[in-house]
């Protein structure tokens with residue numbers, strides 16, 4: 001059921017989970033799914049009304065209403081101090097124990113051509129996409145990796161820090177320049193942390209002899225394709241027509257599908273996680289130095305994907321060129337009625 005090891009690498013029942021962006025779209029779907037599987041869930045976002053609704057929806061889905069606890073915290077995660085507060089509040093609410101799982105889903109996409117999008121909007125995308133994730137990761141890991149003396153060690157299950165990226169971190173698409181670089185930065189953070197965390201995990205094996213973190217930590221990153229969320233409806237309204245054309249091979253998935261597929265991959269213990277075949281091919285061509293889920297399968301996938309992409313990248317470029325040839329640039333009008 002859980003792949004070759006046949007062991008569930010992501011047990012949920014009784015775990016305390018924090019989900020950023022848990023009030024809408026994919027984050028809410030993850031919250032509902034984990035609540036249904038027996039987790040204590042804290043959803044974090046800015047708008048209180050949507051958070052209250054998410055908690056109400058979770059209440060209707062919990063596996064055990066007497067055992068499980070649900071909570072929300074309103075916070076703007078672009079502010080690092082707010083992220084520190086969130087982790088402190090969750091720990092207090094959780095009887096002094098740190099959360100077991102932190103899943104970053106907060107973020108939205110503001111598409112547009114690079115020169116047409118004002119610089120403050122580019123920076124805002126870096127703030128909402130990259131910094132909401134990096135800030136909460138920083139607050140979480142500072143808590144999780146605090147050294148504990150051998151006498152203070154208790155049996156603690158493995159902890160998971162999960163980022164939500166996008167396959168646009170792997171493959172360029174015109175019209176996503178405000179967004180894709182911030183997602184690529186998350187992928188780089190994830191790869192770097194997945195290596196750095198090994199130092200702490202190594203120290204953890206010696207916890208009976210010297211100070212070490214209270215638990216093993218694993219990093220994962222999800223790379224969804226389009227998700228049919230409120231955020232997606234919003235981005236469609238301002239997305240350039242060319243961008244819609246370039247991504248027409250993507251068939252957007254429902255938040256609940258994306259949540260379920262992601263959780264299954266976490267149960268197998270996967271690290272970089274895609275949610276459909278086109279997403280896997282996009283990952284395959286860009287896998288590079290990232291740790292692999294399976295040496296054989298991922299290596300075969302990258303060979304195949306690199307062959308496919310010999311054709312895909314020139315095709316995306318020539319479609320873009322042809323678009324300019326036919327339609328001109330935004331704001332221009334065809335030279336049919338020259339004023340003289």
Ligand SMILES: NC(=O)C1=CN([C@@H]2O[C@H](COP(=O)(O)OP(=O)(O)OC[C@H]3O[C@@H](n4cnc5c(N)ncnc54)[C@H](OP(=O)(O)O)[C@@H]3O)[C@@H](O)[C@H]2O)C=CC1
Pocket residue numbers: 020021022023024025026027044045046047048050075076077078104105106107108109128132164165166167223224225226227228229230231232255
């Ligand atoms: N939709 C898509 O097609 C794709 C989305 N993704 C990624 O998946 C994730 C979920 O996307 P989606 O389901 O569309 O999400 P939605 O846009 O539907 O929801 C976004 C969530 O993030 C919260 N949020 C936004 N900004 C902040 C902030 N500064 N601080 C705290 N919370 C914030 C929102 O609540 P509030 O506004 O109240 O704060 C809301 O809960 C995002 O990271 C997105 O980039 C990846 C691939 C495709």
Ligand SMILES: CCCCCCCCCCCCCCCC(=O)[C@@H](N)CO
Pocket residue numbers: 108109166167168171173224225226227232235246247248249250278281282308312
């Ligand atoms: C056979 C293989 C061919 C591969 C072709 C590549 C086509 C590119 C599809 C781009 C899809 C982008 C999905 C992510 C969207 C996203 O993150 C935003 N919607 C943000 O919200």
